[in-house]
Amino acid sequence: MPEEPGLDDNAPLFAQVAQRLSEQVAEGQLAEGGRAPSANELAAFHRINPATAAKGLNVLIDEGLLEKRRGLGMFVAPGARKRLLDARREQFAARYVAPMVAEAGRLGMDLDEVVLLVRRSADVALGPRASRKT
Amino acid sequence: MTQTISCHGVARRYGSHLAVDQVSFEVHGPSVTGLLGRNGAGKTTLLRLLAGQELPSAGQVRVLGGDPAGADALARQIVLVREDQAFPDFKVGDALRAAGWSYPRWDHKLADALVSDFDLPSSRQVKKLSRGMRSALGIVIGLAAQAPVTLFDEPYAGLDATARRLFYDRLLADYTEHPRTVVVSTHLIDEIADLLERVLVIDRGHIALDAPADGLRGSATAVSGPAPAVAVFVSGRTTWEHRTVGPLASATVADMLDATDQARARQLHLSVAPLSLQEVLVHATRPDRAHQAERVGS
Numbered sequence: 100m101p102e103e104p105g106l107d108d109n110a111p112l113f114a115q116v117a118q119r120l121s122e123q124v125a126e127g128q129l130a131e132g133g134r135a136p137s138a139n140e141l142a143a144f145h146r147i148n149p150a151t152a153a154k155g156l157n158v159l160i161d162e163g164l165l166e167k168r169r170g171l172g173m174f175v176a177p178g179a180r181k182r183l184l185d186a187r188r189e190q191f192a193a194r195y196v197a198p199m200v201a202e203a204g205r206l207g208m209d210l211d212e213v214v215l216l217v218r219r220s221a222d223v224a225l226g227p228r229a230s231r232k233t
Numbered sequence: 234m235t236q237t238i239s240c241h242g243v244a245r246r247y248g249s250h251l252a253v254d255q256v257s258f259e260v261h262g263p264s265v266t267g268l269l270g271r272n273g274a275g276k277t278t279l280l281r282l283l284a285g286q287e288l289p290s291a292g293q294v295r296v297l298g299g300d301p302a303g304a305d306a307l308a309r310q311i312v313l314v315r316e317d318q319a320f321p322d323f324k325v326g327d328a329l330r331a332a333g334w335s336y337p338r339w340d341h342k343l344a345d346a347l348v349s350d351f352d353l354p355s356s357r358q359v360k361k362l363s364r365g366m367r368s369a370l371g372i373v374i375g376l377a378a379q380a381p382v383t384l385f386d387e388p389y390a391g392l393d394a395t396a397r398r399l400f401y402d403r404l405l406a407d408y409t410e411h412p413r414t415v416v417v418s419t420h421l422i423d424e425i426a427d428l429l430e431r432v433l434v435i436d437r438g439h440i441a442l443d444a445p446a447d448g449l450r451g452s453a454t455a456v457s458g459p460a461p462a463v464a465v466f467v468s469g470r471t472t473w474e475h476r477t478v479g480p481l482a483s484a485t486v487a488d489m490l491d492a493t494d495q496a497r498a499r500q501l502h503l504s505v506a507p508l509s510l511q512e513v514l515v516h517a518t519r520p521d522r523a524h525q526a527e528r529v530g531s
Contacts, residue, residue: 111447112427139409146401147427148265149409153449198499 112147116155121164124175125183135173136164236261236298237382237414238283243292245278252278254438256292263412264429267446269514270435277315279435280386283416284313296382309337313384314375316368323327325362325370326355329377336378343407350399364391372400377408385417401425423434426450432510438516451507453516455489457483458503466467466501470511473516486518512527 110118110207123129136144138153156173159165161210164179203213236262245253253275260266270276280458281287282294285301285308294300299307320328329348333339348355351369354362368390375385389397405428408415419425432449434442442449453473456466460482467475473485490498490505498505508516 111450113447142405144408145427146405148405148430148446149412150264150430151427154447 112145112151113154113158116141116145116147116152117158120155121183122157124164124179125187127180129175131175131177133175134157134171135175137172184226237296238416239293239295240279240282241293243279243282243289243294245275245282245287246290251438253282253289253435256435256438256440258433258440258443260414260416260431263408263414264409264430265415265417266431266433267422267425267429268416268435269419269422270441271518272524274435274518276435277386280313280315280384280418281417283382284308284311284384286313309335310380311382311384312336312375312378312380313386314371314388315386316364316371316388316390321358321360323359324356325353325359328359328370329373332374332378336380338379340377340379343379344373347373347376347403350403353395363434365393365396366391368392369396373405376403380409382414383416385415385419387420389419389420389421397421397424401428404428422514423509426510429510432514434514434517442514442517446510449513450510452487452489453508453513454486454487454488455483455506455508456498456503457481460502462501462503466498466503487490489518 118128118151129135131181135156136158138149141147141152141155142149160167160173164176164183165173166176167173200210200213203210234527236259238258240256243256244251248388256275257280268276269280278287282289283296283298283301285303286300294302297307297310301307301311320331323331325348329344333341333344351366351373353366353369353373359367362370368388369392372388374384375383375388389400392400401424404415404417417425417429426446429446432442432444432446433440456463458481458499460477460480463482463484467484467486471487473487475484476482485508488494495505
């Protein structure tokens with residue numbers, strides 16, 4: 100099975116915290132320049148040790164996605180969203196397309212059929228017009 | 234960071250029985266440590282040693298730089314919450330007042346809030362409380378004492394799941410506000426796992442494991458699928474358990490799987506599930522583990 104883009108239970112808690120936060124930045128729920136939750140807020144929300152939450156925040160600071168402003172807290176760095184979305188686009192083929200093609204191969208489906216299914220799925224999700232826009 | 238607890242070569246003997254033997258560990262700065270182990274493993278003895286309620290037969294116990302069984306002033310910096318509470322003849326309110334005198338940092342407001350959270354009847358005698366209510370009273374004292382070293386010995390007896398959740402939430406909130414050294418002994422590992430920074434496992438009086446909690450999660454993995462594929466996957470790895478049913482097999486691998494392993498498992502059509510902290514520890518302390526751990530093939 101391909102990994103879900105969400106939580107990966109295999110990962111240590113701090114990594115899951117970092118993962119959740121970067122998803123929120125990528126999806127715009129945490130705006131660039133906006134304040135990020137503090138370690139204590141994250142600890143209370145996820146019901147985890149505050150040191151674990153702080154470790155998760157530090158991962159994003161090290162990656163330059165969050166910035167610490169003295170006395171004010173943690174903020175989403177400018178350009179963070181674009182960087183995260185670019186990274187996700189780079190992973191798209193490996194994460195979603197390759198496992199799909201592999202499964203289609205195991206089931207003996209031909210590629211045209213797969214392409215057709217992708218198109219149909221897009222019609223449902225985005226509407227026929229939007230999905231055909233080039 | 235300052236060292237708050239240290240044990241060096243600590244033993245406690247009762248007659249011919251060694252309840253605790255050659256125990257050495259240190260706790261630095263504020264943290265929440267889980268003291269885990271089977272019944273009779275030595276958890277209570279170790280906590281009583283830390284609280285100065287027992288004297289070591291050998292070795293040295295230091296808490297906040299001093300001997301916990303020595304100066305009375307130090308005893309007021311340590312609270313140990315156990316199931317069998319003191320003050321059986323007191324009313325709940327009076328028991329809390331008495332506890333308030335014992336601990337210089339006692340937080341009356343917090344005590345009142347917790348009494349109402351746990352629905353404790355202030356005017357009932359402690360010995361007439363239900364088991365769960367006695368546990369709740371212990372939790373109130375343990376948290377309101379605000380002691381720099383706060384020790385809980387299986388504080389949840391008789392508490393239902395809702396009340397236990399309340400305990401974990403209040404512990405986390407209070408710890409976040411007033412970080413200090415907290416040690417909790419428990420059997421309900423998965424319930425508290427996410428609050429722990431560190432895990433100390435005691436097995437037959439010895440420290441069997443001393444590790445950061447986050448590193449243990451998923452440090453072993455259950456692998457299952459077609460028996461031949463499982464056999465291929467576990468070859469050369471340390472496994473704890475191997476079971477088969479018909480064409481299916483499952484094995485527990487004593488490894489955290491990296492991306493390559495994961496990809497290989499997918500290729501072999503195996504499903505993999507990381508073990509929870511509780512499952513990891515069950516494997517680490519099972520009596521037959523010497524026979525279970527085997528190196529397959531190679």
